[in-house]
């Protein structure tokens with residue numbers, strides 16, 4: 001399976017729309033726009049089979065109507081909970097979508113960013129939408145800190161080798177905050193020295209691996225002893241919800257000052 005990220009909403013939200021394709025078939029994840037998706041599909045003579053939605057914020061679904069017009073056969077999958085009118089087939093935790101005979105994606109409930117956010121996973125790819133970003137995580141916009149921390153704990157159980165695909169390119173800003181939280185993390189220091197991806201180019205392949213995120217993303221490490229000590233100085237109690245909430249609020253303040 002080939003996977004590329006098409007940049008979308010490049011001057012504002014810096015999204016990635018992920019296209020999976022094999023032979024003459026394609027699938028798209030979170031199309032917040034449609035023009036570049038339709039261009040890519042036509043240039044590569046691909047027929048769109050399905051549209052996979054992690055959550056129904058406009059920057060993840062606004063491209064759906066135009067895609068449906070061009071590819072009426074494509075099925076729109078997305079969260080079954082509080083099912084949005086855009087979604088044709090609702091998905092819940094444990095559902096599996098077979099894209100080809102040897103490439104299926106399992107559905108994980110990952111609420112927190114919104115109350116009904118889902119992620120798509122197999123050993124070759126994790127599409128986690130706005131739950132986790134490279135070196136960061138999404139805002140709490142409808143879900144709760146408790147849900148968010150439990151979703152991260154759930155994703156942390158997946159193998160380190162899992163290729164990581166999120167919905168926005170916020171790496172530079174996220175790495176600055178990560179270094180503020182955990183200046184002594186050597187793997188993080190190394191990561192911050194790597195050249196940044198030249199967004200808005202088309203991204204080929206994964207943005208990172210889940211292992212790299214586990215080792216360097218503070219939001220995957222909110223209960224790591226060093227970070228925990230720092231968060232408890234900032235008023236957190238020793239619970240996943242409180243630690244996550246305190247870290248997320250710290251990042252919100254950091255973003256306001258930037």
Ligand SMILES: [Zn+2]
Pocket residue numbers: 055057113130
């Ligand atoms: Zn969102």
